[in-house]
Structures are given as structure tokens and as C-alpha cells.
Amino acid sequence: MFAVPTLFAVSIIAFIIIQLPPGDYLTTLMADWASQGGAVEAGTVAAMRERYGLDQPMYFQYYKWMAGILMHGDFGISFELGKPVTELIWSRLGFSLLLSLLTLCFVWAIAIPIGILSAVRQYSISDYTATFLAFFFLAVPDFLLALSAMYTMSAWFGQSVGGLFSAQYIDADWSFGKLLDFAQHVWLPVVVIGLGSLAALVRIMRANLLDELSKPYVTTARAKGMSELELLIRYPVRLALNPLISTLGWILPAVISGEIIVSVVMSLPTTGPLLLRALLAQDMYLAGSLILLISVLTIIGTLVSDLLLALTDPRIRFQ
Amino acid sequence: MMRMEDDVILKVEDLATSFPTRTGLFNAVDGVSFALKRGKTLCVVGESGSGKSVTARSILQIVDKPGRIDGGSILLARPDGSITDLASLDPRGRDIRTVRGKEIAMIFQEPMSSLSPVHRIGTQIGETLRIHFGIRGQAQRERVLELLRQVEIPRPETAIDRYTFEFSGGMRQRVMIAMALACNPQVLIADEPTTALDVTTQAEILSLIKKLQTAHGMAVLFITHDMGVVAEIADDVLVMYRGKVMEQGPVEQIFHAPANAYTRGLIGSVVKLETKAEVRLKRAPIPEDAPPLLDVKNLSLTFPSGLKAVNDVSLFVRPGETLGIVGESGSGKTTMGRCLLRIYDPEVGTMVFRRPDGHSVDIRTADRGDLKDIRREVRMIFQDPVNSLSPRKTVGQIIAEPLKLAGMKGREREDRVAELMQQVGLEPAWRERYPHAFSGGQRQRIGIARAIAVKPRLIVADEATSALDVSLRSQMLDLMMKLQDELGLSYIFISHDMSVIRYMCDRVAVMYRGRIVEVGDTDQVVHNPTHDYTRALLSAIPHPDPRDRRIHKRFRYDAAAPVALTHPLPETLDLS
Numbered sequence: 001m002f003a004v005p006t007l008f009a010v011s012i013i014a015f016i017i018i019q020l021p022p023g024d025y026l027t028t029l030m031a032d033w034a035s036q037g038g039a040v041e042a043g044t045v046a047a048m049r050e051r052y053g054l055d056q057p058m059y060f061q062y063y064k065w066m067a068g069i070l071m072h073g074d075f076g077i078s079f080e081l082g083k084p085v086t087e088l089i090w091s092r093l094g095f096s097l098l099l100s101l102l103t104l105c106f107v108w109a110i111a112i113p114i115g116i117l118s119a120v121r122q123y124s125i126s127d128y129t130a131t132f133l134a135f136f137f138l139a140v141p142d143f144l145l146a147l148s149a150m151y152t153m154s155a156w157f158g159q160s161v162g163g164l165f166s167a168q169y170i171d172a173d174w175s176f177g178k179l180l181d182f183a184q185h186v187w188l189p190v191v192v193i194g195l196g197s198l199a200a201l202v203r204i205m206r207a208n209l210l211d212e213l214s215k216p217y218v219t220t221a222r223a224k225g226m227s228e229l230e231l232l233i234r235y236p237v238r239l240a241l242n243p244l245i246s247t248l249g250w251i252l253p254a255v256i257s258g259e260i261i262v263s264v265v266m267s268l269p270t271t272g273p274l275l276l277r278a279l280l281a282q283d284m285y286l287a288g289s290l291i292l293l294i295s296v297l298t299i300i301g302t303l304v305s306d307l308l309l310a311l312t313d314p315r316i317r318f319q
Numbered sequence: 320m321m322r323m324e325d326d327v328i329l330k331v332e333d334l335a336t337s338f339p340t341r342t343g344l345f346n347a348v349d350g351v352s353f354a355l356k357r358g359k360t361l362c363v364v365g366e367s368g369s370g371k372s373v374t375a376r377s378i379l380q381i382v383d384k385p386g387r388i389d390g391g392s393i394l395l396a397r398p399d400g401s402i403t404d405l406a407s408l409d410p411r412g413r414d415i416r417t418v419r420g421k422e423i424a425m426i427f428q429e430p431m432s433s434l435s436p437v438h439r440i441g442t443q444i445g446e447t448l449r450i451h452f453g454i455r456g457q458a459q460r461e462r463v464l465e466l467l468r469q470v471e472i473p474r475p476e477t478a479i480d481r482y483t484f485e486f487s488g489g490m491r492q493r494v495m496i497a498m499a500l501a502c503n504p505q506v507l508i509a510d511e512p513t514t515a516l517d518v519t520t521q522a523e524i525l526s527l528i529k530k531l532q533t534a535h536g537m538a539v540l541f542i543t544h545d546m547g548v549v550a551e552i553a554d555d556v557l558v559m560y561r562g563k564v565m566e567q568g569p570v571e572q573i574f575h576a577p578a579n580a581y582t583r584g585l586i587g588s589v590v591k592l593e594t595k596a597e598v599r600l601k602r603a604p605i606p607e608d609a610p611p612l613l614d615v616k617n618l619s620l621t622f623p624s625g626l627k628a629v630n631d632v633s634l635f636v637r638p639g640e641t642l643g644i645v646g647e648s649g650s651g652k653t654t655m656g657r658c659l660l661r662i663y664d665p666e667v668g669t670m671v672f673r674r675p676d677g678h679s680v681d682i683r684t685a686d687r688g689d690l691k692d693i694r695r696e697v698r699m700i701f702q703d704p705v706n707s708l709s710p711r712k713t714v715g716q717i718i719a720e721p722l723k724l725a726g727m728k729g730r731e732r733e734d735r736v737a738e739l740m741q742q743v744g745l746e747p748a749w750r751e752r753y754p755h756a757f758s759g760g761q762r763q764r765i766g767i768a769r770a771i772a773v774k775p776r777l778i779v780a781d782e783a784t785s786a787l788d789v790s791l792r793s794q795m796l797d798l799m800m801k802l803q804d805e806l807g808l809s810y811i812f813i814s815h816d817m818s819v820i821r822y823m824c825d826r827v828a829v830m831y832r833g834r835i836v837e838v839g840d841t842d843q844v845v846h847n848p849t850h851d852y853t854r855a856l857l858s859a860i861p862h863p864d865p866r867d868r869r870i871h872k873r874f875r876y877d878a879a880a881p882v883a884l885t886h887p888l889p890e891t892l893d894l895s
Contacts, residue, residue, distance in 0.1 A: 216433040222381050224447045225419035228411055235435055314482045
């Protein structure tokens with residue numbers, strides 16, 4: 001229920017952030033032209049400023065922008081590329097979302113079993129190994145990981161890296177071949193983006209499970225005659241997953257921001273590189289829309305994790 | 320081939336269970352032997368740390384890590400005549416698993432945490448049937464419903480799909496019992512099953528276990544620290560102390576002709592609490608016309624949930640007097656006690672406190688400055704001696720804390736701390752130690768020393784002895800009475816334990832659902848209760864004399880019978 005005002009606040013903040021740097025798109029443009037030796041007449045600038053509505057006060061610009069989004073789904077026009085923002089964003093946003101979801105699935109699928117193993121065999125070799133690797137990947141910055149992964153893959157295995165598709169498929173329609181090609185490309189960024197969050201989740205799962213393992217209801221279940229494996233999955237793991245679900249709320253933003261950096265390095269056709277370029281050029285509607293949409297995704301993620309938690313934990317459902 | 324006498328289902332011989340620690344092996348159970356007979360109840364009693372619970376868990380091989388069975392045998396006789404030594408089985412193997420839950424079932428102390436909060440109770444009970452007999456689906460549901468009816472859970476058809484937190488403590492324990500009975504076990508091990516329950520609920524559960532035992536012909540191994548419960552239900556008793564058996568025999572012999580010194584001491588400390596303390600019998604009565612130190616009138620507090628935790632409560636305390644407040648969990652006694660120090664802000668009523676200079680202040684409306692002074696004169700002692708002391712401070716610092724706040728400094732403060740420690744029976748030389756180095760009883764003494772540090776006039780003791788073993792309990796009460804006489808203190812003594820109230824209180828107020836239903840001189844309330852609730856409460860208290868078993872004949876208070884299902888509210892609100 002708090003999602004709506006939160007979204008509203010986020011849109012304002014997104015707008016303020018892109019207005020914060022001194023100057024606007026036109027000053028950047030002027031600087032560009034000037035550096036190329038072109039003379040600019042003051043009248044031209046004023047005319048353009050009026051055309052883009054940049055001479056109006058900030059709240060009015062915000063109002064116009066929001067009204068466009070809410071009434072017509074119109075996110076404004078990218079100054080730099082001269083195209084509507086909507087057109088530029090949608091395909092990239094789709095890939096961003098897909099990449100994030102794949103990463104989440106990857107992270108969960110790997111983190112949970114390792115976390116369980118780590119907790120059940122506490123202080124064993126496997127626990128220490130998992131712990132060491134977890135901290136190692138937590139510490140290595142995303143971009144470094146991306147670079148070294150790319151280097152390794154292309155130098156030693158000769159695989160084409162970067163992008164989500166091979167050259168011949170980029171503009172092709174979806175087909176089985178394209179899907180296969182996508183799968184061949186996508187796993188590397190998924191692994192690279194995921195490893196950082198993976199490490200955190202392994203630690204959380206381990207800690208949760210260790211707490212649960214010593215709870216009296218585990219003894220009760222054991223006293224029923226349940227086998228150790230069934231017991232483990234059915235009770236402590238089941239309960240340890242609940243706090244993990246609520247981590248979805250912050251894993252999602254972490255994945256998305258990690259995705260931005262990694263995408264730039266690996267030149268993926270997602271929103272990341274676009275956002276960076278838009279920010280550098282002070283292309284305010286494009287940047288603003290991207291920040292807004294990414295924030296919206298995050299808020300939706302949090303909402304989804306809350307709903308999931310209510311679904312899995314009756315104690316929350318009944319409150 | 321091993322042979323066992325008739326009737327004996329389980330025979331434990333020379334059982335030893337130990338826990339490896341950094342300093343070597345800790346022998347939690349050390350050479351314990353006993354036999355369980357069909358249809359009989361064996362009570363294992365002992366104070367905390369005596370190894371009684373580990374003994375029970377050893378039988379099913381569910382001792383917590385890193386404990387393990389070192390020696391001895393646990394022979395289980397089956398109806399077909401075969402005998403298995405449970406101690407020799409692999410704790411993770413299939414053989415022991417077929418015994419667990421099917422032939423020997425167990426119920427635990429804390430029914431809330433011993434049941435999973437995220438699984439429906441029907442699932443949790445039904446699981447046992449699935450594991451041992453492969454009963455699933457509708458057949459399983461039918462059987463679970465039947466079990467719920469057996470343990471007298473109201474409306475089983477809806478209860479089966481509910482979660483544990485929707486039940487009250489007593490109902491949860493019934494669920495545990497239903498779960499244990501699912502496979503008709505020959506042996507039921509009950510590990511302090513009523514310790515976390517109110518006396519009236521305890522009485523219900525004890526009768527239920529007795530009834531089911533008779534119906535199923537089970538042998539019951541009942542672990543408890545409460546000698547009253549032992550006297551009410553046991554056929555035989557095993558007294559444990561530090562992992563060893565001190566004495567065992569028929570209940571009659573244990574209570575009336577104990578041979579062992581430890582048993583005598585244990586029975587003695589229980590019986591001592593059955594009467595009023597000698598120091599109180601000898602003391603001249605408090606003059607009736609003495610002006611009250613604290614006069615509470617029409618106090619009410621409603622929680623945001625709408626629950627009237629304190630409802631129109633009026634009471635008074637005279638100087639030098641002990642007022643007991645007795646009630647079950649959820650009765651509002653703790654909340655009321657906290658109102659007296661304005662930890663909660665009651666909306667209605669007056670709490671007039673007489674200052675030493677003679678003029679009176681209403682605590683409810685007192686301003687910051689007055690409140691600060693009042694809190695120096697009215698102190699509190701808490702139930703949990705572990706969590707109410709900061710683990711990062713030395714005992715000296717803990718006791719000095721209120722003195723520091725009162726502005727006492729340097730040498731003077733040090734001397735006062737030493738004096739206080741002596742007063743409560745602690746060595747002043749221990750002042751540099753941390754709380755964890757002390758036993759439960761000693762920690763509660765630290766709490767008392769902290770409370771009396773700034774020479775208060777009234778102490779609100781909230782279940783101050785509930786977490787202590789019975790032998791320590793009377794010592795603590797004696798200490799409190801000694802301090803009362805030395806320092807002229809008044810106490811408001813909040814407790815659910817009638818024996819503690821009877822031992823030291825001059826007057827007692829009985830609380831029920833936020834109201835005071837009866838108030839009067841302790842003797843009069845205990846021997847001639849006027850309110851039905853008080854009668855029910857008194858008759859549910861186990862009496863530590865096996866010749867006078869009476870909770871089966873107890874008086875039940877049904878006037879406003881609590882809705883058994885879906886009223887977890889009062890319990891969750893009891894902050895004690």
C-alpha cells in the first residue's frame with residue numbers, strides 16, 4: 001500500500017537528481033559545438049531552450065514530464081538521439097529485466113544448496129571453502145570480475161564474449177538458433193553479476209539455517225522418527241528460507257546496479273550503457289526515465305518479496 | 320537372549336551420556352539405571368542441570384550435539400517378546416527411527432517452540448502416521464481428527480488446519496500430546512510438559528495425560544522439577560543430582576521416608592514453602608491504620624490492540640508491608656507492576672505515593688523531575704536474572720550504576736557497593752567478575768543489590784524467584800524478608816506461584832483478566848477464598864504430598880470460561 005507514495009517520491013527524486021548537475025543538455029551541447037570550433041548564436045540557444053521547455057521552472061518541467069507519462073505513457077524525447085524515450089528504452093529494459101531475473105534464479109539455485117551444506121557441515125572443509133570463496137567474490141569488484149572473465153573466455157577458450165548475441169543474430173527475428181546463441185552469451189554476464197550477491201546469500205542462508213537447526217521443533221521432528229534428510233528439508237530449511245525471501249528486496253537493486261557496470265564493460269544491449277551515456281550528455285528525459293523505471297522495478301521487487309513472504313509464512317499473513 | 324521381568328517395557332542400566340567440552344568431558348548422565356513398567360508413571364526430578372532431560376533424550380538418542388552416549392544399555396521390550404538395546408543403535412539409522420514416535424513418543428517443555436510455526440497442526444500430527452504407517456490423505460485426516468478429539472481440543476474440524484500461534488499454551492501442549500499418541504506408543508516421555516503453563520492449565524494437562532495413560536496402558540516417564548507435580552502423579556520417583564541418581568523408590572517413600580540427604584533437602588525446601596515464613600509469623604502485624612505508602616485507585620490501561628490489560632485496579636501498600644499480586648499469564652499483573660513505575664502510562668486512575676517528607680505525589684501525573692525522584696524510591700527486580708544484567712559490565716559496575724546516577728562518587732561509592740554485596744550475601748571480592756560467572760541465584764542477588772542500592776522504600780518484584788530452583792527460592796525469599804526488616808522496605812511481589820506468595824506476603828491481591836477479583840490478608844485468601852476464581856486457582860496447585868492428591872478433585876472456574884481456541888492474545892501480551 002505504501003508502494004504508490006513511494007513511487008511518487010522516487011519520481012521526484014529521480015527528476016531532481018538529473019537536474020542537479022550545473023547546466024542542462026544545451027550547455028553540454030554548446031560546449032561540444034564550441035570545442036568543434038563552431039560559433040553559436042545566443043538566439044539559437046534561446047530558441048532551442050524554449051522549444052525543449054528548458055526555460056521553464058523545474059516544478060513545471062516535472063509536471064509536464066509526469067503528466068506525459070501518466071496520461072500517454074510518453075516519457076519525453078531523448079535530446080541527444082532525437083527519438084522518443086519509450087522507443088529507446090523498451091527493448092533494452094526487457095533485456096535488463098531478463099538478465100536480472102536470470103541472475104536471481106542463478107543466485108538462488110546455487111546459494112541455497114551451498115548455504116545448506118555449509119550450515120549442516122559447520123566447520124568442515126566444505127564449509128570453510130564455501131566461506132572463503134564467498135568472501136572472495138564479495139570482495140572482488142564486478143567490473144574486474146567481468147574483465148577477467150571476458151579475458152579468460154576469449155583468450156583461452158576462444159569464445160566470443162560481449163553482447164548478448166553473435167553479430168548475425170542481433171537484428172534477426174527470434175528463432176531457435178537465436179535462442180541458443182542467446183544462451184551461449186548470457187551465462188557469462190549472469191555468473192559475473194550473480195557472484196557478488198551469491199556470496200552474500202550463501203552467508204545469510206548459512207546463518208539462518210544454523211539458527212534454525214538448534215530450535216526445539218527440530219528435536220520434536222526427530223523424536224517423531226523422521227529421517228535426517230527429510231527433517232532437514234521439511235523443517236529448518238523451510239523456515240530458514242523465509243528471511244531469505246525478504247532479501248529479494250535488496251538483492252534486486254544490487255543485481256540491477258551490478259548489471260549497469262557489468263553491461264557497460266561487456267557491452268550488453270541493456271539499460272546500463274544507455275543510462276551512463278544519457279547521464280554524461282545530460283540527456284535529462286532519457287536519464288530520468290531510466291532511473292525512474294529502475295526504481296520502479298526495485299519497488300515492485302520489494303512488493304513481490306513481501307507478498308511471497310506473506311504467502312510462505314502464516315505468522316505474517318495473520319497479522 | 321536377554322530377559323526382562325513382566326510389565327517392564329523399558330530398562331535403562333548404567334546409562335552414561337557426556338558432552339565433550341574444552342576442559343574435558345562433562346558427564347551429564349553418569350550411571351543412571353531405572354525401569355519403566357506398563358501403565359505406571361516414573362517421575363524423574365532434579366534441579367536444573369541435574370541431567371534429567373539428557374537422560375530422557377538419551378533414550379531416543381536425540382541428545383543435542385555434541386553429546387553422546389558413552390555406555391550402559393537401554394533395553395526396550397516389544398509386545399512380541401523381542402528386546403532391543405537402543406543405546407547400541409546408530410543415532411541416524413533406520414532402526415532407532417522406527418522406535419522414535421512409534422514405540423516411544425516424547426513431548427517437550429515449550430509447546431510453542433517445539434512445534435513448527437509455519438506448518439498446520441494437522442500436518443505436523445499426521446506426519447508421524449505417514450512416517451511409520453504410510454497413512455496419507457483422507458485416512459490420515461480422519462485419524463488426526465480422532466486424536467484431536469482424544470486430547471479434547473474444541474472444534475477439531477477447524478483446529479486441524481490452524482497454526483500453533485493461533486492456540487493458547489495449554490492447547491499447544493494438547494497438540495503435542497496428540498502428536499505423541501498418534502502411533503499408540505508403549506512409552507511416553509514427557510520432558511517438563513507443564514512447566515511453561517499456568518497452574519490451572521497444568522492441572523488440565525496432567526489429568527489428560529493420566530486419562531490417556533489409563534486408556535492406552537502406556538508407561539510414562541515424566542520429567543519435572545516441581546515436587547508438587549511429582550506428588551500428584553508419580554508411582555515411582557527417581558531423584559537426580561549432577562547426573563547421578565540420588566535415590567529412587569515409590570513416591571510414598573520418597574516424600575515421607577527419604578533416605579538420601581539431598582532428597583531430604585529437596586523435600587524440605589518444598590515443604591518449607593507450604594507454610595508462612597517463620598520470621599513473618601513472629602513479626603507483629605502491621606498496624607491497620609498506618610497511612611499507605613502507595614495508594615492506587617481505579618487504575619486502567621488499554622493497549623492499542625484494544626485489550627484492557629489493567630482494568631479499574633485499586634490497591635494500597637503500607638510501609639514495611641508485602642503485598643502479593645497473584646494471577647496467571649495474561650492476567651495483567653506484570654503490566655500493572657510496570658504502570659507503577661510509569662514504564663507504561665495508564666490512562667485513568669491515581670497512584671498516590673507518599674514521599675519521605677510526608678507530602679504525596681500522584682505517580683500517574685508526575686512531571687519529569689518528580690518521576691526521577693520517585694524512581695529512586697520505587698525500584699524493580701526482574702524475573703530473568705540472566706537478561707536483566709548487562710553481560711559487558713562487572714558486578715561492581717552493575718551495582719554502582721544507580722549510585723552513579725544518584726551522584727555518588729569515588730571511594731564512597733566503592734564502599735557502598737561492597738556493603739551492598741555483603742548485605743545480599745555476595746563476597747565483595749567478586750566485584751570485578753562478570754555476571755556470567757555467577758549462578759542463577761547469585762545473579763538474582765546482584766539484581767536485588769542493585770535494587771536496594773539507593774535505599775528505596777518500595778520494591779516491585781516481578782516474578783523474582785520464578786526462574787530459580789526450588790531450593791534457592793526460599794533462600795531468596797528469606798533474603799528479601801531480611802532486607803525488608805533491616806531497611807524498612809515495602810514490597811509488591813508479583814508472582815504466579817501461590818506458595819511463594821503464601822510464604823512471604825502479608826496481603827494478597829488476586830488478578831484475573833486485568834481486574835483484581837479478590838484482595839485480603841494472605842491467610843484469609845488462602846484458606847477462605849471468597850471468589851470462585853481464587854478457589855479454582857488454589858485447588859489447581861499441586862500439593863507436595865502423595866497422600867493427599869487433590870488436583871483431580873479440583874474446582875473449575877467456568878463463569879467466563881476462556882474461549883479455548885483463538886485467544887492467544889493475553890499470552891502474547893504478558894511481557895513477563
